[in-house]
Amino acid sequence: MGTMAVRSTGDGPGATDVLVVGGGIAGCATAYYLARDGVEVTAIDAFDLNTQASGSNAGSLHAQIPHEPFVLNGEGWARTFAPTLRLMLASVEMWGGLEAELDAVLDVAVTGGLLVADTEAQMRDIERKAAVERAFGLDVRLLDQAALRAFAPYVSDRMIGGALCPTEGKANPLRATPAFARAARARGATILTGCALHHLETAAGGFLAHTDRGTIRARRVVNAAGARAAAVAAMVGVPLEIEGYPLQVNVTEPCAPLIPTLLYYAGEKLSLKQAKNGTLLIGGGWPARMGADGRPRLDRASIVANLGIACTVVPAVAGLRLVRTWPAIVNGTADWKPILGEVPGVPGFFVNVFPWMGFTAGPVCARVTADLVQGRDPGFDIAPFSAERYRPATAAA
Ligand SMILES: Cc1cc2nc3c(=O)[nH]c(=O)nc-3n(C[C@H](O)[C@H](O)[C@H](O)COP(=O)(O)OP(=O)(O)OC[C@H]3O[C@@H](n4cnc5c(N)ncnc54)[C@H](O)[C@@H]3O)c2cc1C
Structure with missing residues (x-):
């Protein structure tokens, strides 16, 4: 590094050891763990920090296999997905210590996740899923109707049972990424906003990143660009199958403490939780629409369906007013697994992308990425x- 001639064409840093592309939770947390280890790191975002998925998600901390893809794809898929559970569980554990680590209020509460059912067929699905989860070390407890009533009296009487996963919970997406960014800067990281990466090329000893703030020479690059990660990887010829999907979340007016856990329903998409301020966050992956300008737009039918299901599962929701619904783009992979690590064939180019539930997994994937960058x-x-799983078969041969 020291012998490289560095010329900055903008007001950026000119050179850095590690360049992190993306200022969501993946990027800011990676910058934090690298800076904490004393590594010189610069993170960049095209916009402001936390403006994409990381700042507009529902704040659920998931540890279980998501029910809908399990029902759609079956146990074979669940077993290939299951190694991901170890990451998610480790991340939920990390969330428990993050407020102290980052010296910030993040509204973290790990009070469990409850999946409820109103048919015997749904109960059988829950049992099959729990068997896979337990085989991979997750604590999941089946509840019959009496146990469900006793544990969650706010749930509708039509629900006949469910499963409780104690290691799930919630945190505040508006606070988490900014806290990582603050802590990263305090440990010496440079974080630049309004700094899109336009081109990336490999060069002697690393990479040349052409950005809005000039050319940045970097020894290593971490791609933490969320739903745009495939475009960033394509700049160095790496195929990744990751796409952006528009989703939406609803929030009600605040009410007295009602729902202590994260709540899901086995019959339809639903995630429901009560934020620290008393509002209910109602989501679960309901689609928004993609506008012609590439920005997500609300879908009215999704609002009606999502709220209807919430009222079916928790009748008290019907007495609350809806305050706001917002759309945002989630990063998704078809197999639901993250893409992590140094890309074979492109030394120094790392990917840190966790799809669909990347808020939960943000801390652990960032720490793992920081370790990998340092060869640990x-x-x-x-x-x-x-x-590697996206490399065309001919190229891999
Ligand atoms: C509505 C919704 C609800 C969700 N609910 C949950 C939930 O309850 N629990 C959960 O665990 N997960 C949830 N998720 C998923 C979670 O939000 C994401 O998986 C996670 O935030 C991804 O983090 P990230 O940092 O990888 O991506 P992002 O937060 O999207 O950050 C990527 C950043 O990269 C920047 N970028 C992209 N390209 C470039 C470039 N060329 N140059 C510079 N910068 C660039 C972008 O501007 C962006 O800021 C939800 C997502 C949505 C949309």
Whole structure:
């Protein structure tokens, strides 16, 4: 690094050891863990920090296999997804210590996640899913109707049972990423906003990143660009199958403490939780629409359906007013698994993308990425998450 001639064409730093592309939770947390380890790091975002998925998600901390893809794809899929559970569980554990670590209020509460059912067929699905989850070390407790009533009296009488996963909860998406960014800066990270990466090229000893703030020479690059990660990877010829999908979340007026856990329903898309300020967040993956300008737009039918299901599962929701619904774009992969690690064939180019539930997994994936960048054992087998799975068969041969 020291011998490289560095010329900045803008007001950016000119050179850095590690360049992190993306200022969501993946990017800001990666910058934090690298800076904490004393690594020189610069993170950039095209917009302001936390403006995309990380700042507009529903704040659920998930540890279980998501029910809908399980029902759609079955146990074979669940077993290939299951290594991901170790990451999610480790991340929920990290969330428990993040307020102290980052010296910030993040509204973290790990009070459990409850999945409820109103048919015997749904109960059988829950039982099959719980068997896979337990085989991978997750604590999941089946509840019959009497146990459900006793544990969650706010749930509709039509629900006949469910499963409780104690290691789930919630945190505040408006606070988490800014807290990581603050802590990263305090440990010496440079974080630049309004700084889109337009081109990336490999160069002697690393990469040249052409950005809105000039050319930045970097020894290593971490792609933490969320739903745009495929475009960033394509700049260095790496195929990634990750796309953006528009979703929406609803929030009600505040009410007295009603729902202490994260709540899901096995019959339809639903995630329901009560934020610290008393409002109910109602989502679960209901689609928004993609506008012609590439920005997400609300879908009215999704609002009606999502709220209707929430009222079916928790009748008291019907007495509350809806305050706001917002759309945002989630990063999704078809197999639901993250893409992590150094990309084979492109030394120094790392990916840190966790799809669909990347708020939950943000802390652990960032710590794992920081370890990998420094050549350390991350403590997880990340082979199932390699970008290698997207390499065309002919190129891999
Ligand atoms: C409505 C909704 C609800 C969700 N609910 C939950 C939930 O309850 N629990 C959960 O765990 N997950 C949830 N998710 C998913 C979660 O929000 C995401 O998986 C996670 O935030 C991804 O984080 P990220 O940092 O990778 O991406 P992002 O937060 O999208 O950040 C990526 C950043 O990269 C920047 N970028 C992209 N390209 C470039 C470039 N070329 N140059 C510079 N910067 C660039 C973008 O501007 C962006 O800020 C939800 C998502 C949505 C949309």
